[in-house]
Amino acid sequence: MSDASFISQRNEAGNAGLDAAYGQGLTGAGEARPADYLALLKPRVMSLVVFTGLVGMVLAPGHLHPTLALTALLCIAIGAGASGAINMWYDADIDALMSRTQGRPIPQGKITKDEALGFGCVLSVGSVLVMGLGVNWVAAAILALTIGFYVFIYTMWLKRRTPQNIVIGGAAGAFPPMIGWAAVTGDLSLLPVLLFAIIFMWTPPHFWALALYRSDDYARAGVPMLPVVAGDRETRRQILIYSLLLVPVTLSPWALGLVGPLYGGATAALGAIFLALAVRIWRSTGDRAAKHMFGFSILYLFLLFALLLAEHGLGWRA
Amino acid sequence: MSEHDENKRRRARNIALAAVLFGLVALFYAITIARMGGGGS
Numbered sequence: 001m002s003d004a005s006f007i008s009q010r011n012e013a014g015n016a017g018l019d020a021a022y023g024q025g026l027t028g029a030g031e032a033r034p035a036d037y038l039a040l041l042k043p044r045v046m047s048l049v050v051f052t053g054l055v056g057m058v059l060a061p062g063h064l065h066p067t068l069a070l071t072a073l074l075c076i077a078i079g080a081g082a083s084g085a086i087n088m089w090y091d092a093d094i095d096a097l098m099s100r101t102q103g104r105p106i107p108q109g110k111i112t113k114d115e116a117l118g119f120g121c122v123l124s125v126g127s128v129l130v131m132g133l134g135v136n137w138v139a140a141a142i143l144a145l146t147i148g149f150y151v152f153i154y155t156m157w158l159k160r161r162t163p164q165n166i167v168i169g170g171a172a173g174a175f176p177p178m179i180g181w182a183a184v185t186g187d188l189s190l191l192p193v194l195l196f197a198i199i200f201m202w203t204p205p206h207f208w209a210l211a212l213y214r215s216d217d218y219a220r221a222g223v224p225m226l227p228v229v230a231g232d233r234e235t236r237r238q239i240l241i242y243s244l245l246l247v248p249v250t251l252s253p254w255a256l257g258l259v260g261p262l263y264g265g266a267t268a269a270l271g272a273i274f275l276a277l278a279v280r281i282w283r284s285t286g287d288r289a290a291k292h293m294f295g296f297s298i299l300y301l302f303l304l305f306a307l308l309l310a311e312h313g314l315g316w317r318a
Numbered sequence: 319m320s321e322h323d324e325n326k327r328r329r330a331r332n333i334a335l336a337a338v339l340f341g342l343v344a345l346f347y348a349i350t351i352a353r354m355g356g357g358g359s
Binding site for chain 1: 334
């Protein structure tokens with residue numbers, strides 16, 4: 001089947017799913033509950049974004065008034081949520097086809113596509129303006145870049161076209177520590193760039209582990225995730241390669257003397273576990289190892305950033 | 319959807335919108351005070 005007919009069939013199936021939801025008369029325009037709007041903001045993704053942004057802010061040298069720090073975090077959260085809402089507007093057709101995303105407000109017929117787009121655009125512009133006027137314009141510019149990257153580069157351009165979608169698109173999720181840092185200092189330096197690199201390199205093994213056991217979902221929706229396009233074996237190999245690249249990147253802030261030995265030692269141990277899981281995925285064939293890797297990868301990233309936070313709080317530096 | 323249910327949803331949305339608007343007023347006030355005190359970077 002050609003790519004064009006594959007995509008056409010997928011779109012017809014997705015639109016039929018949406019028509020069915022709206023046809024059931026679940027709701028029409030302006031009939032959503034506040035909780036439905038909140039669901040558009042992808043609150044679970046938002047929590048990790050806010051946490052990494054907070055770490056960037058805490059590690060930055062200098063002082064920011066607590067009110068402005070809270071404002072910056074709020075803007076990061078709302079900006080990330082807004083890009084999630086626009087993503088749900090654009091991807092409503094494929095969300096209706098995947099079991100992981102069928103429960104989202106648009107496929108459920110709780111919010112119309114137009115409402116989601118309007119909501120996302122207002123919050124995007126609002127979060128960037130408040131960040132610029134209230135905190136500083138460097139942080140606002142990086143926030144705008146993050147939203148634009150997620151919406152235009154990842155969602156609209158890469159997601160449906162290439163298995164490298166989450167490799168390049170992962171940059172969108174990696175910007176928050178830079179935004180947090182810039183909110184305090186008004187500029188950037190090496191450490192926030194390394195924090196960006198850590199999240200950027202972490203994203204492919206994290207999402208490919210998920211894609212391994214959700215590949216039927218992605219295939220049904222016509223999303224060219226690596227397991228769908230290149231197969232299970234190649235995906236397992238790529239997870240191992242990216243994991244091998246990730247571990248040295250996570251150790252680089254310590255190797256360069258930017259953070260202390262607590263981070264260095266604990267990150268080496270966590271990296272060993274991450275690599276062991278990646279090897280297990282590479283050597284196995286079932287879903288079990290991939291599910292373990294996906295679950296651990298979230299904890300792993302959280303712990304790396306929590307270590308930075310703890311070390312800073314204890315005043316332990318290299 | 320029944321009229322009662324529709325009214326309940328509308329009321330919930332109105333309350334949420336009012337909370338957001340009051341929240342924004344409080345936020346802008348707090349930002350102004352912080353910046354006037356030289357708290358910006």
